[in-house]
Amino acid sequence: MNFAPKRPREAAFVFILITVALDMLALGVMIPVLPKLIAEFEGGDLRSAATVTGVFGFSWALMQFLFQPVLGALSDRYGRRPVVLLSNLGLGLDYIFMALAPSLGFLFLGRLISGITAASVATANAYITDITPPEKRAGRFGLIGAAFGVGFILGPAIGGVLGDYGLRLPFWAAAAFSLANALYGFFILPESLAPEKRTPKIVWRSANVLGSLHFLRSQPALAMIAGALFLSYLAHESLPALFVLYTQYRYNWDPGTTGWALAIVGVSQTVVSGGLVRPAVARLGEKKTLAIALVSGALGFAAYAFAPTGAIFMAAPPLIAMWGMANPSFQGLATRFAGASEQGRLQGALGSLRGVSGMVGPLFFTQIFAGSIYFGAFPGAGYFIAALLLVASLMIARAAIKRSTVQAP
Structure with a gap:
């Protein structure tokens, strides 16, 4: 009932x-x-x-x-x-x-x-x-x-x-x-998808990883937006993978200091996601908001990579928090390329991209960090690579927006 x-x-x-x-x-x-x-x-x-x-x-x-x-x-x-x-x-x-x-x-x-x-x-x-x-x-x-x-x-x-x-x-x-x-x-929860807007049958070719990726390739601009989003997802994996190891190695932080720092990062990101995204998109539109977010994230990761002291390192979380506006903007743009009966498949496909980054990212960034320590090289190399990934994400996103007919609100 x-x-x-x-x-x-x-x-x-x-x-x-x-x-x-x-x-x-x-x-x-x-x-x-x-x-x-x-x-x-x-x-x-x-x-x-x-x-x-x-x-x-x-x-x-x-x-x-x-x-x-x-x-x-x-x-x-x-x-x-x-x-x-x-x-x-x-x-x-x-x-x-x-x-x-x-x-x-x-x-x-x-x-x-x-x-x-x-x-x-x-x-x-x-x-x-x-x-x-x-x-x-x-x-x-x-x-x-x-x-x-x-x-x-x-x-x-x-x-x-x-x-x-x-x-x-x-x-x-x-x-x-x-x-x-x-x-x-x-x-409490009502149904949001009217029966007449549902697919008449399950599209199994899209209900698997390969099919969902094919769905993202159905439109060139959507494929480019998905690629840019994946690079942003991949850069994000550097945070949980490296934060504790990096700050302990470079700044000799103890667990208590690390815990407080992570709490500051989490609160900053929550404030931006909950309080800044809506007014930013309403005033600037999704495209400009996305560009500001990706540039902020790249600068934040560069600051992480080169900060000589822990105090300077902790000046970067606000920039990383501003990057939190990127994912909602990406998703808002992507939804315009799918009809009402395709939004589930679209979100599933985008979720799979996050799953890929969740599997690949931790191994990739921890190995970069381990290698940089082993060779006595640049310990912030992983965060610097994350910054480069966001620069590449911005370039691809700009190209996708130019190619598409999506209009800013």
């Missing part, structure tokens, strides 16, 4: 924000305890636990890469509501499964399942596209980014506190967040 109203309303957008925030909160809650639980299963062997943790992270990103297009295609066929709700339900049940995992193998299986069910972010983005006029989409995608930030800021803090009382307690908390979200959405 469907208790949701027939027409989308503002409560639906609020629910999507809550959904994304709780999903990220649930993921963040596990960050402080998952490696410790793995180490416990490995008999306290930290070296082995580090290797297994890396495998867990790669596998989770791989599931995102493979299943974002699938869930996007399913939402184009059956609507956004059932995909979002079932994903929340599945994620909650999976956290319970991991909380009860009797062995490392079961924990790994649970992590794979969470990678699949957490792939509903693409469907959430498609939902936003359904209920938002094109000229306002970038602003709302910015609010989605802010919800991401809130989840990742609060999640690890909550997980750390709960983890002191038991390594499995954060998993139960994550399950409670996701199941409460599913129950709330069952009564």
Whole structure:
């Protein structure tokens, strides 16, 4: 029985924000305890636990890469509501499964399942596209980014506190967040995609990685925008991959200093995503906002790479935070190249690009850092490469905009 109203309303957008925030909160809650639980299963062997943790992270990103297009295609066929709700339900049940995992193998299986069910972010983005006029989409995608930030800021803090009382307690908390979200959405969330706008059948050729990439190539300008977005995604992977290692090596930061610095970075990015994207796009348009964001990000990464002291290094996070306007602008532009019945596939395809960067980026940047230390060369090489990636992203994006017929709002 469907208790949701027939027409989308503002409560639906609020629910999507809550959904994304709780999903990220649930993921963040596990960050402080998952490696410790793995180490416990490995008999306290930290070296082995580090290797297994890396495998867990790669596998989770791989599931995102493979299943974002699938869930996007399913939402184009059956609507956004059932995909979002079932994903929340599945994620909650999976956290319970991991909380009860009797062995490392079961924990790994649970992590794979969470990678699949957490792939509903693409469907959430498609939902936003359904209920938002094109000229306002970038602003709302910015609010989605802010919800991401809130989840990742609060999640690890909550997980750390709960983890002191038991390594499995954060998993139960994550399950409670996701199941409460599913129950709330069952009564509140309306369907955003009208039946007449849905695809008559699932387009399976687009519901896989190769098919989704082919979909992005359907229009040259869209392919170029997707390529520019991928370079931006790849540059972003330098932040989680290098921040702790780089600041410890170059500035001799202790864990407490690193934690405060990461909190400042997270808060800065959340403020920009939630408070600056909408007015910037409204005043400047998506194209100029995108250019400002990418230039700011490139300057921020260059500052990271060359900062001689930790104090100067911490002057760069505001520039990196300004770069947070790029992703909503990219997505806002991309949505104009897809019809109402294709937004799920589009968001799934863009999500797959993020999955690729999540698999490739950490390995790429950590090896660059390791090599630079080994040869006694430039320790900021990884961040400098990230800056170059954003310069390349800007050049490709400008070429795509010139080639397209998309008009700035």
